[in-house]
Amino acid sequence: MAPLSRWSATAVGLVSVAAALAAGHLVAALTDPFASPFLAVGDTAVDLTPHAVKDFAIRAFGEHDKAALLAGMAAVVAGAAVVAGLLSRRGPLPGTLVAVALGLVGVAAVLARPTSDAFAALAPSAGLVVGVAVFRWLHRLAPRHRNGPPAGKAAHEQTTVDGPATGRAVAGADRRRFLVASGAVALGAGAAAVGGRLGGGRADVEATRRSLRAVPDVGAPPIPPGADFAADGTPAFITPNADFYRVDTALSVPVVRVRDWRLRVHGMVDRELVLTYDDLLDRELVERTISLCCVSNEVGGPYISTADFIGVRLHDVLADAGIRPGADQLATRSVDGWTCGTPVEAVLRPDSGALLAIGMNGEPLPVEHGFPVRMVVPGLYGFASATKWLVDAELTTFAAFDAYWVQRGWARHAPVKTMSRVDRPRAFQQVPAGRFVAAGVAWAQRRGVDRVEVRLDGGPWRAATLSREVGVDTWRMWRAELDLPAGSHTLEVRATDRTGHTQTADRAEPVPDGATGWHTIVFTARP
Numbered sequence: 464m465a466p467l468s469r470w471s472a473t474a475v476g477l478v479s480v481a482a483a484l485a486a487g488h489l490v491a492a493l494t495d496p497f498a499s500p501f502l503a504v505g506d507t508a509v510d511l512t513p514h515a516v517k518d519f520a521i522r523a524f525g526e527h528d529k530a531a532l533l534a535g536m537a538a539v540v541a542g543a544a545v546v547a548g549l550l551s552r553r554g555p556l557p558g559t560l561v562a563v564a565l566g567l568v569g570v571a572a573v574l575a576r577p578t579s580d581a582f583a584a585l586a587p588s589a590g591l592v593v594g595v596a597v598f599r600w601l602h603r604l605a606p607r608h609r610n611g612p613p614a615g616k617a618a619h620e621q622t623t624v625d626g627p628a629t630g631r632a633v634a635g636a637d638r639r640r641f642l643v644a645s646g647a648v649a650l651g652a653g654a655a656a657v658g659g660r661l662g663g664g665r666a667d668v669e670a671t672r673r674s675l676r677a678v679p680d681v682g683a684p685p686i687p688p689g690a691d692f693a694a695d696g697t698p699a700f701i702t703p704n705a706d707f708y709r710v711d712t713a714l715s716v717p718v719v720r721v722r723d724w725r726l727r728v729h730g731m732v733d734r735e736l737v738l739t740y741d742d743l744l745d746r747e748l749v750e751r752t753i754s755l756c757c758v759s760n761e762v763g764g765p766y767i768s769t770a771d772f773i774g775v776r777l778h779d780v781l782a783d784a785g786i787r788p789g790a791d792q793l794a795t796r797s798v799d800g801w802t803c804g805t806p807v808e809a810v811l812r813p814d815s816g817a818l819l820a821i822g823m824n825g826e827p828l829p830v831e832h833g834f835p836v837r838m839v840v841p842g843l844y845g846f847a848s849a850t851k852w853l854v855d856a857e858l859t860t861f862a863a864f865d866a867y868w869v870q871r872g873w874a875r876h877a878p879v880k881t882m883s884r885v886d887r888p889r890a891f892q893q894v895p896a897g898r899f900v901a902a903g904v905a906w907a908q909r910r911g912v913d914r915v916e917v918r919l920d921g922g923p924w925r926a927a928t929l930s931r932e933v934g935v936d937t938w939r940m941w942r943a944e945l946d947l948p949a950g951s952h953t954l955e956v957r958a959t960d961r962t963g964h965t966q967t968a969d970r971a972e973p974v975p976d977g978a979t980g981w982h983t984i985v986f987t988a989r990p
């Protein structure tokens with residue numbers, strides 16, 4: 464038989480891989496959202512990526528790191544599909560083997576997820592079967608190569624059909640049939656992928672969030688005027704939910720319905736507890752304003768935000784369970800299998816401020832920030848305290864268990880370091896010479912910010928003006944009036960906390976327990 468033309472071989476490869484991915488995604492949406500083969504391969508890639516590369520991705524793409532990874536994977540898969548198609552111009556076997564191999568990678572990635580059971584193999588298997596079937600079917604329909612063999616030969620070939628003229632008509636009909644078939648499959652794949660998103664329960668969860676509307680109003684003290692210097696360029700004191708920084712390993716946001724949610728508290732406890740969402744609502748709810756920050760934040764970086772969190776005191780729940788002596792780690796797990804280790808001593812005292820949070824800034828938790836329930840512990844970096852989509856809490860020891868990021872080289876104990884940042888001027892900004900107001904933020908959760916100083920062009924340190932203090936667990940804004948001669952300038956900032964500790968000038972990278980160093984801005988004053 465004549466070989467497939469290059470373009471039809473390419474189309475066969477691409478369309479069948481799209482069909483396989485969409486089928487897997489749709490079946491996953493209907494059965495187990497974490498079983499989507501494409502996302503599972505992405506998750507596995509995230510888990511296996513050396514942390515240096517992950518840090519690079521966070522630095523290079525910021526909060527678009529996930530989109531960058533998925534786009535990169537899509538390019539690799541599309542490349543494999545094209546190669547599979549082109550290898551199969553003379554027969555479907557090579558492409559079939561590639562399709563089976565890709566399918567098995569999907570099955571393996573899904574089964575490797577910490578939350579997968581054997582049933583989870585359904586979705587990637589469906590993808591595999593659909594991929595192979597569509598590949599073989601389109602391969603049969605695909606137009607064959609006819610790039611002008613000698614007239615006599617063409618005539619000879621076509622005697623088996625019906626004569627030259629009819630032969631061309633048949634070829635045209637073949638090509639149309641192939642175009643219609645592959646177009647239909649591509650459309651179907653698009654519809655299945657969209658259906659998979661909608662069916663993923665996201666709409667359902669958004670409906671529950673809306674029906675919960677405002678979480679119970681527990682009347683937190685309002686943020687006093689003068690808590691920020693937003694007019695001088697600092698962030699607003701409370702970060703709107705839509706602007707709150709987001710860092711997690713979840714490629715698709717876990718979707719958990721309130722009626723399905725349970726928290727199991729177990730391990731080194733006197734009695735195991737299983738809590739429902741209603742159980743939380745029946746408890747005393749409190750509201751706390753807390754600044755949450757990420758250990759991956761570079762000096763001057765954006766991964767800190769502040770919200771009013773509403774929830775129950777973690778201490779109360781743990782006290783009900785009864786912590787046995789010797790337990791020094793609270794190991795928590797999210798519905799998608801991410802784990803976190805928090806020192807028990809950080810959540811033990813009633814005034815630790817640690818919450819099982821259900822609300823954020825007067826709304827039920829946004830899905831991206833852990834709906835329906837997350838943990839928040841003031842004073843610890845998020846990776847060691849702030850489990851989103853929380854479902855499991857086990858009292859254990861640091862000797863017995865290493866959490867997700869600890870397994871990847873980050874510290875077991877990670878209290879937030881005293882830090883400060885310049886928000887105005889921006890690096891390399893041009894500002895008018897003369898009087899200029901610089902401004903920024905500082906934080907030292909649990910300890911409180913006592914003093915912020917700035918230094919222009921290596922001169923003497925000068926005290927900045929601090930904003931009204933809201934609490935020791937939140938950031939505090941600063942502003943400082945400068946008198947700028949025309950020319951290039953360097954501005955440095957450092958904070959001192961209430962224990963008397965001043966930020967060190969020594970530069971340290973975020974790994975393993977948070978960056979250090981003074982945020983330094985180079986800018987220009989023009990005459």
Ligand SMILES: Nc1nc2c(c(=O)[nH]1)N[C@H]1C(S)=C(S)[C@@H](COP(=O)(O)O)O[C@H]1N2
Nearest residue numbers: 708709710711712757797801845846849851
């Ligand atoms: N389930 C889950 N919870 C998680 C994470 C995660 O990857 N998965 N990342 C943690 C990290 S590293 C940080 S800094 C905070 C960020 O919370 P946010 O996205 O609400 O700002 O969530 C923490 N909780």
Ligand SMILES: [Mo]
Nearest residue numbers: 757758845846
């Ligand atoms: Mo983080």
